[in-house]
Amino acid sequence: MPASAPPLAARSRAPRKAPANTRYQALDLLATLVAVVSGEGRVLYANAALEDALGISRRSITGSALQDCFTEPALLQNALNGARDNAFAALRYDAWLKRTNHEPLPVHVVVAQTEGVGEVVVELLPLEQQTRQEREERLMDQAQANKELIRNLAHEIKNPLGGIRGAAQLLQMEFSSRPSGQANVPSPPGASAKELIEYTQVIIHEADRLQSLVDRLLAPHRRPHVVGDVNIHEVCERVRSLIVAEFPKGLRVVRDYDTSIPEFRGDREQLIQAVLNIAHNAAQALVERIQAGDARITLRTRVNRQVTFGKQRYRLALELHVIDNGPGVPDSIKDRIFFPLVSGRDGGSGLGLTLAQTFVQQHHGLIECESQPGHTDFKLLIPLP
Template sequence: MDTKHLLNNLVTAVIVIDADLKLCYANAAAEQLLGVGIHRLTEHFLADNFRLIGVSNELLTESIKENQGLTVNTASLITFDNQHHTVDITLSPLEQEQGLALLELRQVDQQLRIHQQLTLDAQQQAAQYLVRNLAHEIKNPLGGLRGAAQLLSRELHDPQLNEFTDLIIEQADRLRNLVDRLLGPQKPTKHSLHNIHEVIQKVLKLVSMALPENIDLEQDYDPSIPDIQMDPEQLQQAILNIVQNAVQALECDGGNILIKTRTQHQVTIGTERHKLVLALSIIDNGPGVKPELLDTLFYPMVTGRDNGSGLGLSISHNFARLHGGRIDCQSTSAGTEFTILLPIENNN
C-alpha cells in the first residue's frame, strides 16, 4: 500500500521536518492549508512558508533534539495570502528516523466557529428576550405619558409652556420608535426569489446620498450567484446597518469600503451543513472594532459610539438568522470585515 497516497487523502496537514526545521515532506492537505506548492514547501525552512504560527522555532527545534513530543492547541496560523486559521499543532519525533519529526496541523476553525455561533445565538436570544420584555413594559406607560402631554397642551394657552409639552411628545415619539425597533420581527416573513446584487445596489444608492467625500465605495461582485429566497427589505436593512457602521468608522480619517460577493462550499451554519452559500463581505480599512466589544458585538444595546443605539448590528444578525444564515466579523487595527453568509442551494 502506498503510504504517500494515504497521507495525501488525509484532511490533516502532515509535514516532516528536521532539527533545523527544514521540510522533508508535506502532504496535499499541507499544500492546501498553507497555499504553497509542494516544491516550494520542501525547498524552504518551515518559517518561510507562512507569516505567523503560534509556536516558536526554538521550541520546535528543542523538542526534536530532545526527542520529546509537543502539543499546542488553538494556535494562530496566518498564511502568505493573509488567511487566518486556528490549528492544533502536534509534533511527534520519528523513532526510526533520528533528527526528524512529524508535524501535524489540524484546522479547528470550523469547530470554534460553530461553538461561538451557538453560544452567541443562545446569549443573544436571552438578551433579546430580556430587552423585549423591558420594551413591552416601557411601551404601555409611554402611551399614557404622551396622551397626558397632549391633553395638557390643549389646556395651556402660554406658547412658552406649550414648548415643554411639545418636547415631552417629541421625546415620547422618539422613545416609541426605539421600542418598536426592539420589538422587531422574530419569525421568518414571506420569502421570494431576488437577486442579492439588486438589493446591495439599493443600499449603496441610499448611502451615497450622504456619503462623505473622503470615503470611497467599491464593489466586487460574482455575477454567477443565482437568485435566492429572501425578504429583500430585511436584507436591505441588514446590509445598510453594516455599511452605515463602516461609514461612521471612516468619516473622520476617510478610507475605502468594499462590498464583495462570492460563493462558498460546504459551510456549516449553526448545526446544519450547506453545500453552497452566499458570502457577502463588507470590508473597511478603518480603525477596527474595540477588542472588548468583539464578543458582544451583536447583542442589543451594545455600541462603541457615544451616540449609538446599539441596535443596528443586533437587527442585522437577527435578519440573517431569519434567513437561515449568520454574520461573521473579523477586525484588527487595519480594518474590519463583516461577512453575511446565506444558504443558496435548493432555491430554484
C-alpha cells in the same frame, strides 16, 4: 468438489463486507479531518479533508502509520492502545499535525471506537475551526437571548410610555384652554402658561422618540418574512447607491462581485436593511478618512462550498463581506457589538447590528466580524440552494 467446501448457494448467501473505500465514502462530505485506522494505527481510510490538510495523496496515506503524522506520535499510540483494550469509548486531546511544506497544524483529536472489529475513527478538528464553531454557537445563543430581551423590554416600556404621552397631552390641552392667570393645575413659581405648554411638548416629543425606538426594536418580530427570489448583487447595488448618495465625497464604495452566485429565496427588503445597517455603520466610522479623501468600503461576494455554521453543514453558502479601512471596532465592545443598545459611536442607537443579525438569522444565516485598525470585515453567511 471437496467435502470441506461450502455449497455454492451457502457461499452466495454469506454476507460480504464492503471495502473500506466504499463504506466510508460519506466521510468525504465532512469538513473535519477523519481517518479510519486499525488498532495498530495503520490507515484504512482517509477522507478528502485529511488528504488536503496533509498535502499528500490518499493513496500514500492509506496503509501508513497515522502516528507518524503527528509531532508526538506516542500520544496517538497510547490512545489507540486504550481503544483496543476498551478502556474508553472516546478520548480527546490536543496535538500538532505535521504537514508537507507547511507549519504543523494545531488540532483537537477525538479517538473513538466503531462497530467494526479492529477499526478506530480518528477525527481531527483544527483548533481555529473549533474556536470558530464555539464563537458561532455563542452568537446564536446571544441572538436568541437578545430577541427575548428586546421583546420583553419593548413591551414593558410601551405601556407606561403611552400613559406618559397621554397625560402630557391632557396637560397641554389644559394649559392651552385656561385663561391667563387662572388655573386648576398648579404652576411652578414664575412659570407662564406658554412655558408650561413647552414643557409638555418636550415630554410628548421625548415620549415619541422612545416610542420610535421601541418600534424599531419590535420591527423584526412584527413584520412578516416576505420570501421571493433574491439577487444578492441587486441588494448590494441598492445599498451602494444609498451610501454614495449620503457620502458623495471622500468615500469610495468598491464592487468585488462573483457574478456566478445564483439567486436564492429570501426577503429582499430585510437583506437590504441588514447590509445597509452594516455599510452605514462603516461609513460613519470613516469620518476622518472621508475628510482625508481615502475612505473605502468594499462589497465582496463569494461562494463557499461545504461550509458548516449554525451547527449545520451546507453544500453551498453565500459569503457577503462588507470591508472598510476605518479605525476598527473598539476593543471594549468587540465581544458585544451585536448586543442591543451597544454602540461605539456617540449618539448611536446601538440597534443597527442587532437588527442586521436578526434579519440574517431569519435566512438561517449568521454575521461574523473580524476587526483591527485599518481593516474591519463583516461577513454575512447565508445558505444557497
